[in-house]
Amino acid sequence: MPRPSCPAAAISADDFVTGSFTARDGTTLPYRLLTPAHIEPGRRYPLIVQFHGSGAIGSDNRAQVERDFAARAWAIPAIRARHPAFVLVPQFPVRSADYDDPATPRIAIAAPALSAALELVDAVIARQPVDRRRVYASGFSMGGSATWLSLLARPDLFAGAVPISGIAPDRARAGELKHMPMLVLHGDADTENPIDSDREMVAAIRAAGGRRVRL
Numbered sequence: 577m578p579r580p581s582c583p584a585a586a587i588s589a590d591d592f593v594t595g596s597f598t599a600r601d602g603t604t605l606p607y608r609l610l611t612p613a614h615i616e617p618g619r620r621y622p623l624i625v626q627f628h629g630s631g632a633i634g635s636d637n638r639a640q641v642e643r644d645f646a647a648r649a650w651a652i653p654a655i656r657a658r659h660p661a662f663v664l665v666p667q668f669p670v671r672s673a674d675y676d677d678p679a680t681p682r683i684a685i686a687a688p689a690l691s692a693a694l695e696l697v698d699a700v701i702a703r704q705p706v707d708r709r710r711v712y713a714s715g716f717s718m719g720g721s722a723t724w725l726s727l728l729a730r731p732d733l734f735a736g737a738v739p740i741s742g743i744a745p746d747r748a749r750a751g752e753l754k755h756m757p758m759l760v761l762h763g764d765a766d767t768e769n770p771i772d773s774d775r776e777m778v779a780a781i782r783a784a785g786g787r788r789v790r791l
Contacts, residue, residue, distance in 0.1 A: 582645075583649075583652045583654075584645055584648040584649045584651075584652055585648075587641075587648035587649075587651045587652065588638075588641070588642060588648075589608055589637070589638040589640075589641040589642050591610065591648075591651045592608035592609055592610045592641055592651065592663075592665065593608065593609045593610070593611065594606070594607075594608060594637055595607050595608070595609060596637075597666075597692075597695070597696040597699060599691070599692035599695045599696070600695065601688070601691070601692065603669075603688070603689055603692035604669075605666045605667060605668065605669075605689075605692055605693060605696055606635055606636075606637035606666075606667045607637070607664060607665060607666040607667060607696060608637065608640065608641050608647075608664075608665045608667075609662060609663070609664050609665070609700065610650055610651050610656070610661075610662065610663035610665075611662055611704075612656070612660035612661060612662070613653075613656050613657060613660065614660070615705065619705065620705045620706060620707035621660055621661050621662055621704075621705060621706060621707060621710075622659075622661040622662070622706075622707055622710035622711070622712065623661065623662045623663075623664060623697070623700065623701065623704075623706045623707075623710070623711045623712070624650065624661055624662070624663045624664070624712050624713075624714060625664050625666075625693075625697055625711070625712070625713045625714070625726070626640075626644065626646060626647045626650075626663060626664065626665045626714055626715060626719070627666070627672060627693070627713065627714070627715030627716075627718075627719030627720075627722040627723055627726075628640040628643065628644050628647070628665065628666075628667065628668070628715065628716070628718070628719050629643070629644070629715075629716050629717035629718045629719050630671065630717065630718040631643055631717075632644065632667060633667075633668055633669065633670065633671065634667060634669065635667065635669050636667075637667055639667065640665050640666070640667040640668075641665050644665070644716065644719075646714060646716060646740070647663065647665045650663040651663075662700065662704055662706055664696070664697065664700055666693045666696055668689050668693070669689070670687065670689050671687045671689070671718060672686075672687055672689055672690045672693065672718060672719070672721075672722040672725075673685065673686060673687055673690065673718050673721035673722045673725055673742075673743070674686075674687050675721075675743055680770070681743045681769060681770070681773065682743065682770075682772070682773050682776075683743065683744070683745060683746055683747075683773070684721035684724060684725055684742065684743040684744060684745050684773075685725075685745075686722075686725040686728075686729060690722055690725060690726065690729065691729065693722075693726075694726060694729060694730050694733070697711070697730075697733065698733075709735060710735050711733055711734055711735055712734060712735060712736050712737060712738070713726050713727065713734050713737040713738075713739075714737060714738040714739070714740065715739065715740065715742065716740040716741055716742075717740070717741050717742060717768070717769060718742070719740075719742070720739040720740045720741050720742020720743075720762075720769070721739070721742035721743045721744075721769075722742070723737050723738070723739040723740075723742060724737075724739050724742055724743075724744050724745050724777070725745055727753055727756055727758075728745055728749055728752055728753070731752060731753075731756065734756070735757070736756065736757035736758065737756065737757075737758050737759075738758070738759045738760075738761065739758070739760055739761070739774070740761045740762070741761065741762050741763065741766055741769050742762075742769060742773075742774070743769050743773045743774075744773045744774050744776065744777030745777070747776055747777055747780040750777060750780035750781045750783070750784050750786070751781075751784040751785075753781050753786065753789070754781055754784045754785050754786035754787075754788075755786070755788065756786075756788060756789070757788040757789075758781075758788065758789045758790070759790050760774050760777075760778055760789065760790065760791045762774045762775075762791070774791060775791065778791040
């Protein structure tokens, strides 16, 4: 019996609006933006910022959607109808997050390009009917690391986050995230980005009094 196809497999970058943004430092980021299927006058919608993994680094403005299941999932018609939101998927021409030791990463460090993406988020909020109280970050692998780092860079911007299979930042900064709602997803068979980094950060957040993080 053939396996049922995944609804996200039918989604492509063409289901998202294309755009380009140039930050103050001159960094240019191509991006894709999914809008609610129907925008009601006077209503404001959540914004999800989806950060891609290292396999989508480039400038074609397609790979960051087509290589990211989570980005495509938002465009599944049933999900789009049930959870209307703006979904922003920037594409980085270089890494968005660096690691202390690429061979055995334990600590993520923000790369300069990440600040350009946060400027892009501000620009989208200014142009679209976004509810500023409901801006969320998520991402897989390098994008999961970028998610962690974005929360530290702009704690005023995000209402919650879902970092997936990333590398966490310096545990000394855990206290800065103790009030942030987070669902941290990671597998213990991950050999590229070992789960220990996320385990240590979640433990550090809890030790600092955080009660809104779940691993």
